[in-house]
Amino acid sequence: MIRDKMKIPRRVILSLIKTILILVAVVGPMELFAPTGWAAADDRKPNIIFILTDDHRWDAMSKLGHPVVETPRLDRLSDEGVHFTNAFVTTSLCSPSRASFLTGTYAHTHGVKNNLTPWNNQNVTFLELLKQAGYTTAFIGKWHMPGSLPRLRGLDRFITFTAQAGQGRYFDCPLIVDGQPTPSRKPYITEELTDYALAFMAQNSARAFCLYLSHKAVHHQFLPPPEIRGRYRGRDLYLPPESDAWISFNLNHIYCGLLGPLSWNYRKYLETLHATDREIGRVLDKVDELGLRDNTIVVYVGDNGFFWGEHRLMDKRWAYEESIRVPLIVRAPGLIRDPGRLAPQMALNIDLAPTLLDMAGVAIPASMEGVSLVPILRDSRQPGRRAWLYEYFKDFPYRIPHIRAVRTQNYKYIEYGNHRPPELFDLARDPREMSNLMGTTRGRDLLPGLQAMLEKLKKGQRP
Amino acid sequence: MKTSYQPGSQSFWMRFAFPAGLMLLIWLIQRFVYTYFWQLGFPALQEAVAWVCGLGERIFMVLAPLLAYSLAYFRGARGWERLTAGFVPFLASLLFELYKAAGVFSPGETAYYALGSPFLVFAFLVLAMSGVAEIICRIRNLRRGGQLRVWTLLPLSAILSGLAALFLMMIWGGGVHWFYIYQSGYLALFDF
Numbered sequence A: 001m002i003r004d005k006m007k008i009p010r011r012v013i014l015s016l017i018k019t020i021l022i023l024v025a026v027v028g029p030m031e032l033f034a035p036t037g038w039a040a041a042d043d044r045k046p047n048i049i050f051i052l053t054d055d056h057r058w059d060a061m062s063k064l065g066h067p068v069v070e071t072p073r074l075d076r077l078s079d080e081g082v083h084f085t086n087a088f089v090t091t092s093l094c095s096p097s098r099a100s101f102l103t104g105t106y107a108h109t110h111g112v113k114n115n116l117t118p119w120n121n122q123n124v125t126f127l128e129l130l131k132q133a134g135y136t137t138a139f140i141g142k143w144h145m146p147g148s149l150p151r152l153r154g155l156d157r158f159i160t161f162t163a164q165a166g167q168g169r170y171f172d173c174p175l176i177v178d179g180q181p182t183p184s185r186k187p188y189i190t191e192e193l194t195d196y197a198l199a200f201m202a203q204n205s206a207r208a209f210c211l212y213l214s215h216k217a218v219h220h221q222f223l224p225p226p227e228i229r230g231r232y233r234g235r236d237l238y239l240p241p242e243s244d245a246w247i248s249f250n251l252n253h254i255y256c257g258l259l260g261p262l263s264w265n266y267r268k269y270l271e272t273l274h275a276t277d278r279e280i281g282r283v284l285d286k287v288d289e290l291g292l293r294d295n296t297i298v299v300y301v302g303d304n305g306f307f308w309g310e311h312r313l314m315d316k317r318w319a320y321e322e323s324i325r326v327p328l329i330v331r332a333p334g335l336i337r338d339p340g341r342l343a344p345q346m347a348l349n350i351d352l353a354p355t356l357l358d359m360a361g362v363a364i365p366a367s368m369e370g371v372s373l374v375p376i377l378r379d380s381r382q383p384g385r386r387a388w389l390y391e392y393f394k395d396f397p398y399r400i401p402h403i404r405a406v407r408t409q410n411y412k413y414i415e416y417g418n419h420r421p422p423e424l425f426d427l428a429r430d431p432r433e434m435s436n437l438m439g440t441t442r443g444r445d446l447l448p449g450l451q452a453m454l455e456k457l458k459k460g461q462r463p
Numbered sequence B: 001m002k003t004s005y006q007p008g009s010q011s012f013w014m015r016f017a018f019p020a021g022l023m024l025l026i027w028l029i030q031r032f033v034y035t036y037f038w039q040l041g042f043p044a045l046q047e048a049v050a051w052v053c054g055l056g057e058r059i060f061m062v063l064a065p066l067l068a069y070s071l072a073y074f075r076g077a078r079g080w081e082r083l084t085a086g087f088v089p090f091l092a093s094l095l096f097e098l099y100k101a102a103g104v105f106s107p108g109e110t111a112y113y114a115l116g117s118p119f120l121v122f123a124f125l126v127l128a129m130s131g132v133a134e135i136i137c138r139i140r141n142l143r144r145g146g147q148l149r150v151w152t153l154l155p156l157s158a159i160l161s162g163l164a165a166l167f168l169m170m171i172w173g174g175g176v177h178w179f180y181i182y183q184s185g186y187l188a189l190f191d192f
Helices: A002-006 A010-033 A072-080 A094-103 A128-130 A189-203 A260-288 A349-359 A376-380 A441-458 B010-039 B043-075 B081-100 B107-113 B117-143 B152-189
Strands: A047-053 A082-088 A136-141 A157-158 A175-177 A178-182 A208-212 A296-302 A324-330 A341-348 A387-392 A404-409 A411-417 A423-426
Touching: A010 B010, A047 A094, A047 A189, A047 A260, A072 A178, A072 A260, A072 A324, A082 A157, A094 A128, A094 A349, A128 A208, A136 A189, A157 A189, A175 A324, A189 A208, A189 A260, A189 A376, A260 A296, A296 A349, A296 A411, A341 A376, A349 A376, A387 A441, A404 A441, A411 A441, A423 A441, B010 B043, B043 B081, B043 B117, B081 B107, B081 B117, B107 B152, B117 B152
Parallel strands: A047 A208, A047 A296, A082 A341, A136 A157, A136 A208
Antiparallel strands: A082 A324, A157 A175, A175 A178, A296 A324, A387 A404, A404 A411, A411 A423
C-alpha cells in the first residue's frame, strides 16, 4: 500500500523525460552555435593583449621546473590561464613564425619563407580584422620581416624599429613611431616598448583594444639591463651531456652571433629572460590597475625555441623539439573555468589568429589554416589536433637544408631536402630525440602511416 | 752555427711538404677528436677536449703560420711555400665547410658562402699571423748573419689587413653590420 503511494506515476516520468528531451533539443544547439567570443554576454568586446618574445623556448620558465631562471610573472599568468605545454611553431625562424602569428597561415601560404623573403602587403592580419570589428589596435615592437616596413592595414599605432636590419638593439634603440624616427626615451628596449604599451592601454581603456607587443628579447646578443647582469653567475646550468663550451664556436654557428662559451651565452639569455618577465609583470599590473582584468585576454607566446647544445646544436631552425616548441599561455577570465591548467593538446602559432578572432566574436576567414583554441580553453577534454606539418625553407647562409616533418602526439618523422637521411622518433619513449628509428623494425612499422600523414599535410589536407 | 735563410736549400718535401703536412695532421687530429670524443661517454674529459680541440682548433688555425714559418723558413722555403704551409689548416677547414655547404646550397651560393665573415676573418687573421711570422723569421735570420730588411711593406700590410678585417667583420657592431652587407650582396646576386 505504502509502496503504491510512493510509486511515481508513469505519466509524470514520461512528461519529465519529454521535458528533458525538449530542453536538450532546444538549448543544446543554442550552446553549440553560440558565439564563442565574449561579445555574446557583454556589449563590450574583450581587450586583447598579445605578447610575443623572441627565441624563448618552451621550458625556460620556473613553473616548468627550469633550475635557474626566475619567471614569477609568467608563472602567475600560467596560474591564471591555460598553459599549452605542447605549443609549436610551424617554421622555427623569426620572420616566418611572426607572419604566421599575424595571418594564421603557414609560411608556404603567407610567403615569408625565411629571413630573406619580404612580407606581402596583401596578407590579411588578425589586427586588420579586429580593427574592422571596432577594435583600437597597436603594433608595438619588433616587426623584423625582410624588406621595407609594411603597409599594415587596420593599425592605429605602429611603433617599431629598423636598426640592425630590424633586429633592433638592446640599448638606445631608435624607434619608428607611427612613421616618425624617434629616439629611445629609456635605454633598455624591453622597458621602452613596455612603456609605450602601458601608455596605449591607459589611453584606450574605455574602448576595446588589441595590443600586439612584440619584444626584441630574448634574441641574441642576450643583453640584460645592468641591474640584472650577473644574476646567474656561477649557477650550475645543467646543460645537455652532448654539449660543450665551444659548440658555439662551430663555424656554422658563428652566424648566430654566439662567439663566447656556451654557458656564458646561456646565462646572459636567462638573465635577459628574467628582465623580460619583469616587464611582462608591468603589463599585467597595468591591466589590474586599470580595472580591465575581467575583460582582457592576455596571450604570451615565443616565436620559436632555441638549442642550448642539444643535438650539439645552437640556434633554432631544425625540427627537433627544443627548436619548434614554444611557451604559450592564454589568460581569458571570462572563458577559462579552470585556471592554472596545463593543456597537453598540440597548439600551433597559426592557431593564434583564429583563436583571438573567435574570442572577439569575429568570423574566422576560411583562408586561415590554423584552428581556434577556444574549445580547448573552455574544455580540457577536447582532443586537439592529431598531427601537423613542420616546414623550414633554406635561409642563406645558415647551412640547414629544406625540412618537412610531421609531428603527432607521440611521433615525429622528418624529411630533409638534401642527402641527410630522414629521421623518425618516438617522442613518448625518447623525448630528447636521440634514437632515430629509421631502419629498425619499429621504424618500418611506423613509417608508412607517418609518411602518408606527411604527404596529406603537404597537400593541405587534414591527416 | 745555425745558417741563415738560403732559398731552396732543402728539397721541396722538406721545406714545404713536411711543414704543410704537419699542419694538416695537427688540424685533422683536433677536428677528429672534437667531432667524435663526446660520443665515447667521458663527460669529465669532454670539457677539456672541447677547450683543447674545439677552441684549440680555431686558435691553431690562426697561429699555424708561426709554427709553419719556423719549420719552413730556414729549410729554404720560398715566400709562397711558407705562406701556403701556414694556410693549410684554414684551407682544410674551409674545404670541409664548403663540402657540407654544397649539400644545401647551389654551386654559386656555395662559392659565395666562402666569402662569409667567419671564413674571411680567419683568412685575414692567418694572413696577419703570416706577416708576424715572417718578421720573426727575418729577425732570427738577421741574428744569424743574414743580409735583409726586416720591416717591409708586405708583412706589415698583411698584419694591418688582418686587424682591419677583424674590426670590420667582428668588432664593428658585433659583426652584425658586416653580416648585413654580406646579406645584401647575396640578395643582389641570387634568386632566393
